[in-house]
Every structure is written in structure tokens, then in C-alpha cells.
Amino acid sequence: MTEAVARSVRQPSMADVARTAGVSAQTVSRALRDSPNVNPETRRRVLDAVDQLGYRLNNAARVLSSGRSFTIGLVLLQSGGYYSRSAVTAGVEAAAGHAGYAVNIATIAGLDTGLMERALSKLADQGVDGIIIAVPLISVTQKMEDITRDIPTVTLDGSRTAGARVLGIDQLEAGRLATQHLLDLGHRQVWHVSGPDEWIEARQRLQGWRECLAAAGIEAPPALEGDWSPDSGYRQGQIIAMIPDVTAVFAASDEMAFGIIRALRERGRSVPEDVSIVSVDDIALAAYCSPPLTTVRQDFYRSGQAAVELLLDPDGANASVVPASLSVRSSTAAPRSH
Amino acid sequence: MTEAVARSVRQPSMADVARTAGVSAQTVSRALRDSPNVNPETRRRVLDAVDQLGYRLNNAARVLSSGRSFTIGLVLLQSGGYYSRSAVTAGVEAAAGHAGYAVNIATIAGLDTGLMERALSKLADQGVDGIIIAVPLISVTQKMEDITRDIPTVTLDGSRTAGARVLGIDQLEAGRLATQHLLDLGHRQVWHVSGPDEWIEARQRLQGWRECLAAAGIEAPPALEGDWSPDSGYRQGQIIAMIPDVTAVFAASDEMAFGIIRALRERGRSVPEDVSIVSVDDIALAAYCSPPLTTVRQDFYRSGQAAVELLLDPDGANASVVPASLSVRSSTAAPRSH
DNA sequence: CGAGCCTATGTTATCGATGCCATGCGTAAC
């Protein structure tokens, strides 16, 4: 006797639900989207049918017919800043999910306009309703403008295209807070290990540092440049260790700060006794490595959330700023008196 | 004179391209998907028309008519392990993008079957072609089984449902490597601060530790349990610091290890002179904090890639393992001789 | 008590790409 071949069963559609509930497909659609004009009794019947059939709304069909995808795209940089990337993602995902949106990720391998264009294209192809760019745009191309003109975009701490809104942590302020803290402790000079120049954050922190020193009438020493990684901090730290009079360093990220500290210690300079170090980020480990870092706290998770809110708010402001605050721990101290 | 109102222009469709290129829509579709039976000259005309119109394939329509979404879902846990989460995501995204797939993220706030079900439902609703679960499934519910039966699933280091393939770093081996390293240095006893018991990784590392000690004829001391965070490491470290004879500790994660080290130092126990510490992960900072950590390296990025490969390989194995290896640095040393 | 309106529901067209089948032409095979 021939058995019916077990074939992959077709997923139930709205029409199936409608049939089971004894209503039209349109009514099912309305009931599922809590449209106001649906009889509670009818809605219940529909929901029962949904349960019974194990119905699942077909997203593609909804997107096609409604023109909205309920998905937002997130552009991230692959390398560097594991902590911040991860925290931003979590914040974005949480806020998006809360608003009924899914998140689609596009990672780019480096700061390159070509890669950036491809990432944006990919998201545009996916039909995202909005885009959050969490990497700095070094330069904005026509293609990027085209895409961000058609799709609402929020730039997190980056430069902007004509169409994009900008959300930023106040990096100028972060640089000032860090530098001022060192000056307040009595240091007469503050060195700086910056992030890569392509990054807006890096430039702004650098500028905050310069301005703060200028305001105190101090001429800024040359800035050293790292790439956010602990390893680059280590390399710049080796250089700093060769300069005799350094008593205070402002590092543009916690990870670099740890590298700097390691290099200084290996050369017999202790932190904070000989050299004070302050940085920016306040990653989870900042309080637990040795010494616990004095650092300017950035709330990445909150930034991610705020970016989504800014994106989805139809008449929101065009720019918004998340404040930064100083966490004082043990990597800074008054300079040793001679 | 009345100006035409600037209205949101309809995106060009395949039919528009077809008209411009002087062919049928079907041929456009074939040309764009490099179907073999298309005249090169025709293809060129089509591509020119695409360029000229700025045509962009409508993903929703493609998904609806083809039944495939070219999207894979990634389930992540929101808290803890920033580094690993981020690296896994990058690996998944890279491998997926390489194969022409987009990645859709679902973050869950905690290890809870309800949240897990909702995350899977959300991904299923989005019509993903496959799912990668990067959090341990504490217990598998019917609903979870249903979803993972319908959609190919790979579990990264987690327990498994009937339908899922499993990819894991060999955590048993990681636990053994770490413990054996301490025994080889001459330690007579090794304490352990584990991860939360719900995590398979945590259980396996713990088991590796127990087995290794057993093989050496040593009775394992009670394990202390943390939650992967530096803070939990710090708390367990305070307890360890009160026990006089401890000379070696195996921490289940780098972040906890840093917390433990901090607690020990605050109580006057130096690392590695008084107490040796080895952990698991090898995060970027492991080499740069003080002391540089001896740790079992896990290649999260590679794991993410491997998960995608396993997912997309139609006749791949049902399980696969990424090896772990020991990075020896300065947090471990031979015990002080009495 | 009839005009007008609000509520609950049904009907039909539509979104844009693809699967399947049909077609016409050139060429190799018998």
C-alpha cells in the first residue's frame, strides 16, 4: 500500500486562519494588528484559530504589501572597541525590539568608503526602514548621500550626510573632563594618546584636551596616536616611558590605557605614583584591573537606545547628545612633589 | 503656475528595468541571478538599465516568491561576556555576508525559556533560513523544538534540541588544559571559580577541572560560582583570600580572573607569587592588564564563522569542535617553596 | 421617522519577484 509521502507542509496562511475562524482574511489582518474596529468576540475567535493552526505571520508578504519592513539596519566596524560595539548593539536591539523592530547588522572590515557604500547598499537592499551608523564616515560619497536621503538615518558619533541625524556622546566634554581632572590634581602638563585621526570621537577628545590645556595657559605637547587597541597603547607607552618629565597621560580609550600602563611599569614607572593616567569609556574591566582606572564613563547601551529613539521619532530633534561623566578610581593621583 | 508636488518617487521595479532594456521581466530576473542561459549581450543591456535607473532588488518580493530569505538569525544573551559576544557576532556576520546572507539579531535579557521562545519566534516570524543559538538552552521546550525542527539550527556551545547541530569549543579540554598547567607548575591543589551552572560551557570547564584533578589523585575542593562578570570574580576572590592554603586558582573567564586578582591583592596576596591564576577566553586585554593573564585561548570569531559554515553546509557533520589552546603569560608560576 | 454616521465586516486589486510552462530558433543525430 502506498503511503503518502511526508512532504514539507505548507505553513498556514491568513486565509487558512480566516476559514477556520469563519471570517474574511481582512478581518484576521485587522484582529492581529489590533485595529480598533473589531468585535472582541470576533478577535477571540481569530486568535483561537491562530493558536489552533500554529499560524505565523509571513513577514515578507507584510513588507511587500505594506511597504514597511519593521527592520532597522545597524552599521558597525568589525575591529576594535569590543566592549562599546557590543554594548551599542545591545542597546539598539533592546530599543528596537521594544518598538517592534528587528535589527539587521552590517559589519565593515575597515574605514573605507567602498566598504561603507557596500554595507549601506546591503541594508537598503534588505529594505530596512531606518539605518543607524555606528562608525565614523570619513568622507561622504554621492552613493552614501543617495541612500541616506531615501532612508532615515542616525549617525552615532560620526560625521553626517545631508539627510542624517546625529547622536553623540559629548566627546569634547569628555576630553575636557579628563584633562581638567589631571590639572586639578596639580599636574602641570598632560600628554595625550589619541585614537586614529579618522575617528570623529578621537578628534573631538583631542580637541577637548587641547582646549582645556589652552584655557589653563599650558602649551599642549605633541599628541601620540594609537588605534584604540591595547597593543597600540603599549607601543605609545614605550615612547612615553622614555620621556623623563611626564607625570600625567590622558588616553583616548581604556584599552589603550591598559597598554600604556603596562609599558610604563615594565620601564619602572609606577601608576599612579609616577604617572597618572585617565582615559575614556569605563568598560566593565576598568574597575578591576590594576590599578582601577580613572575614566570618563560613556553609556554605550544608552547611546544605542537613544539612537533608535531618535530614528523612530518622526519629529525628533536633528541632533542629540548623551552626557559623559568622570569615574575617579586609582590610576590618578597628585604628582609627586619634588 | 502650479509646480508638481515633490512626492516620494516609486522605486523602479524589475518591470521598469525590463522596459528600459527591451526585454521581459523574467529575463531581467535571470540576468541578475546569473542564471546560465542568458546571452552575454542581453545581460549587459540589463545591467546597464539597472545602473541607469538605480534599480534595487526588492528583497521582500524575492523572499515572498522564492520562499527563501537569505537571512540567518543569531540569538545572543544581552549580559556578560562583551568580548565573546562581539567577536562571535563579527565572525557570524563575516561568514554569512560572504555566503550572501544577512544576519538578524535577537538578544535575550536572561536565561529564561520564555525569553528564548520569544526570540526564536521573532526570528521565525522574520522568515530566517537558519538560526544560530549562541546562548545555552537551559531546558528545551516544545515550542523551541517546533521552531528548530522547521528551521535549520546550529547551537554554539549549548545544549541541543532534536533538530539542531552543535558546534562547540572543547570546553572539557579547556578545563583540563588550565588545570593541568597549574599542576605541572607544581601546585598540589587547584581551586575553581566557575561560571553560572546554567551554562554548558561553565559545566564542562568545571568537569574538565574535576577530571584533571581526579586523574592526578587529588580531591577537588568545592567550586565557587560566579556569573562571568569581573564583579562576581571580585566577590569570590574575597572568599578565596580568606582561605590560607590556596596557591592556584582556575577561573572560568578572564573577566572573573581580573576580579579575583583584585580581591587577592587588596588582601595582600600577590599574583603570581602567592597565588597563580589561569583562566579561559584570552580577551584582548588579557595580555595587557597586570599581570598579563595565563589563559586558555578561545577563538570566538572563528567559532562564529564555523557556526555559519556548519549551518549552510547541506551535508555537513552534525557536530564540530573548535580547538582551544593555552597562552602562558605571567599570572601563573611555580608555588613558593616553604 | 428619515438623513447621516459610526461600527463591523467583506471584496478586490496590488505590492515585485520568481516558478513553471510555452515558444521559436539553430544544430546535431539518425
Added chain:
DNA sequence: GTTACGCATGGCATCGATAACATAGGCTCG
């Protein structure tokens, strides 16, 4: 010189939900 087959292409139905419009009762108000 048919038959048969491969290649390049077109036509049409279809995927599943939704927007826009249509309709049938019931209620309010002058």
C-alpha cells in the same frame, strides 16, 4: 530531411498580507 534537443527568452500564475473601497446594520439627532 525529419526528429530531437539545447539555448534564449516570454507569458502567466503565484506567494501572503494589506490598502482602498464597498456594504450592511444599528444608532443618533433634528
